[in-house]
Amino acid sequence: MKKVMVLALVACSTFAYAQKGKTVNLFDGKTTKGWHTWHETTVKGWHVMDGILMTHGGNGDLVTDKEYEDFELTFEFKAAPKGNSGVIYKVLETPEAQASYMSGPEYQIIDDKNYPSPIKDVQKTAANYDMQVPADLTVVKPAGQWNTGKIIVKDNHVEHWLNGKKMVEYEYGSTDWQVMVAKSKFANWEFAKAHAKGKIALQDHGDMVSFKSIKIKEL
Numbered sequence: 001m002k003k004v005m006v007l008a009l010v011a012c013s014t015f016a017y018a019q020k021g022k023t024v025n026l027f028d029g030k031t032t033k034g035w036h037t038w039h040e041t042t043v044k045g046w047h048v049m050d051g052i053l054m055t056h057g058g059n060g061d062l063v064t065d066k067e068y069e070d071f072e073l074t075f076e077f078k079a080a081p082k083g084n085s086g087v088i089y090k091v092l093e094t095p096e097a098q099a100s101y102m103s104g105p106e107y108q109i110i111d112d113k114n115y116p117s118p119i120k121d122v123q124k125t126a127a128n129y130d131m132q133v134p135a136d137l138t139v140v141k142p143a144g145q146w147n148t149g150k151i152i153v154k155d156n157h158v159e160h161w162l163n164g165k166k167m168v169e170y171e172y173g174s175t176d177w178q179v180m181v182a183k184s185k186f187a188n189w190e191f192a193k194a195h196a197k198g199k200i201a202l203q204d205h206g207d208m209v210s211f212k213s214i215k216i217k218e219l
Contacts, residue, residue: 004020008165020218024066025198026073027053027214035062038100038201041094045204051162053202054210061100062202063093069197070219071149076212077109079125084117085109086129089151090172090198092190100201103190105129105172107151107160109209126162129185134160134167147211154219156194 024058025179026034032043066193068089079085090104094096097103107131110119121133125140125148139162150161153172160168168179173194181192196199202211 003212023072023215023217025175027211027212029212032062034058036065038063039097040097046202049061052210052212053176053214054064054208055202055204056208057206057219059202059204061088063091063203064181064195064200065102066195067164067199068153068216068218070154070211071152072154072217072219073200073215075149075214076146077149077211078146079109079143082111082114083109083209084111084115084205085207086203087149087151088201088203089153090196091201092198094190097190100199101129101191101203102186103195104198104201105131106203107149107189109149112137112140114143126160126167128158128170130169130186131180132168132170134162136165138158139163139165139167152219155219 029146030048032046032053035043037044037059043062046055046062048051060211067170075087085111086166088100088104089118091100092103108123108125108129110123110125112124121137122130124134126134140165146217152159157174158170159166159170181187
């Protein structure tokens, strides 16, 4: 019996190891399986059409069922003209949390050129929202066109990529990061408390936004 148990444990351990580093789909192109609406148990308002995951606004953020710590996330996104959205990570979906962005960093998505309100560079596409300006403001494609985003989190080192170019990098929880937080609107929120892992959220900012080819590799 002991020998059987040992073999079973080895098999389980080997399976878990084999899965680490494997790229998997967070969006299967057909359903919203693996996701739910913020503070809900099901998905409301977000829908899938022709392999595209989208919201027309007013449906709440879409959140992964699972939490992630170290990962590489890739995705394609298309903001509507004058639209605003984002991909938020390390999200803590606690009962008292009012919004996903209050606990996790945000990869900003927005119509840089035509957003109806004035925006700062630190609020433009691929920014570490309200914290760091993207390295190159010319890389983003116009609203209505597909862009490719990537977020890498490994041992608290974080990178934002846009259309093949690194736009932002920082050390999450570091002294420099804490200084940036203190100067941002997040200073008194859960955001300011560094934490190891959390969920991933696609932001519904009230505008139409589309995503496809959402993939993640746990590192």
